[in-house]
Amino acid sequence: MIVVLLNVYLVILFCLVKFRIVPFNLFWKVSPILVLLILLVGLFIPMNWGAPQGPALVVRNSVAIVPSVAGEVVEVPVKANSPLRVGDVLFRIDPAPYQSQVNALQAQLKLSQLRLAEKTRLQTTPAGRAFDVEQYQAEVDQLEAQLVGANWNLEKTIVRAPADGYVTNLALRTGARVANLPLSPVMAFIDTSETIIGVEVPQIDARYVEPGQPVEVTFKYEPGKVYGGKVESILQAVATGQTQTSGTAVSSKTIETLPFVVRVKLDDAEFANRLPAGSTGDAAIFTEHVSAAHVIRKVLLRQIAITNYINPF
The missing domain is CATH 2.40.50.100 (RNA polymerase II/Efflux pump adaptor protein, barrel-sandwich hybrid domain)
Known part of the structure; x- marks a missing residue:
């Protein structure tokens, strides 16, 4: 998406220079680099915690x-x-x-x-x-x-x-x-009486995720479609933070930064019940922060939904 926006700016800049609306001086020559930095720092990097995205998985008990x-x-x-x-x-x-x-x-x-x-x-x-x-x-x-x-x-x-x-x-x-x-x-x-959909969110992007926030999910099982939902809960533990009763002393181990798992619920309950266990996809969570990036995240998620027609991975 950042490449698309940068190309749009280059086209606009070319037209402005072509019709002599702006002079082609040093400032306008380096302006694409400035625009790229502004997009990265001001929009796309904050988008990761304002509208985090991660892989989704359907599991059943x-x-x-x-x-x-x-x-x-x-x-x-x-x-x-x-x-x-x-x-x-x-x-x-x-x-x-x-x-x-x-x-x-x-x-x-x-x-x-x-x-x-x-x-x-x-x-x-x-x-x-x-x-x-x-x-x-x-x-x-x-x-x-x-x-x-x-x-x-x-x-x-x-x-x-x-x-x-x-x-x-x-x-x-x-x-x-x-x-x-x-x-x-x-x-x-x-057990099909309850459909569990989990979304993995990197720890650095999970700071603003809260129950009740809107979610959009696309599944490879249904390519080209995006389904809405809500955040149900954020699992408060991952494997690296778990201790078990043992007769041995504490031993050091490699610390891994595992993603947190966010449980979501789809608005379309009938579709959720039809999803086979093991169905995978991608999901985006829209927090109250960096609202300007929500539109971009929605576009990116729909691009993924369309590429699901040909992308088996």
Whole structure:
């Protein structure tokens, strides 16, 4: 853009000299250099913090599906990358062992309740003891608690979608045996109920970025188009500023100046929901500073949107 503006000035200067409106003296000979410096120092360098620009990325939360109970898979009704609603069945585990446990506990509970009723009636006579009633009451309470857990295990033999989304990289098949181990997920579920768009902004340009500021984003997925939005939040940490609990002493490491990540939300929610995870693009954030540069940043962003038709990188 600075080259375009400088060329425009050169054309105007040529016309002014050609028609003898201005003399072609030393001042006008060096004026292009002065104009270049003024554009750099007064407009284009301040534009980087007045209207910062950076790469944008669409990400979605991935849920590792780990069953709550172990057993043999008897049905996998889902298909990879097919839309699912929250509560849809992902797969079913053989419920027979868990159903038998529920039946056994129900039978024991029924017998204990019957004995409790008998001991309660007997307590009203001289032959009854309060201890027997209390003992059977505790047994009934214990069996009822175990029955709640058994019913929960039985219910968890049907694994359901935790949110709206889809299953990707589906390798689970009927007959496979699954375990309730956190390190052994059986499938990956992509949550599409929330679209997260992050924009990387260099630290030197992020000083004036605040939530609520207008944003424009263009994606390679939709070349030639620019979408408006707002800044949602600025992530307050990057990897280099993170410490973790460790049994070792502090060790020095190379300090890197990583960009900050700004989370934005598009005005067109329907389009945002259609964006595949991993979609990339460029975004510009318009702060309250250096307003004169906002028009130039908008033009530059639209140039990028047009070149997305042919630029795969």
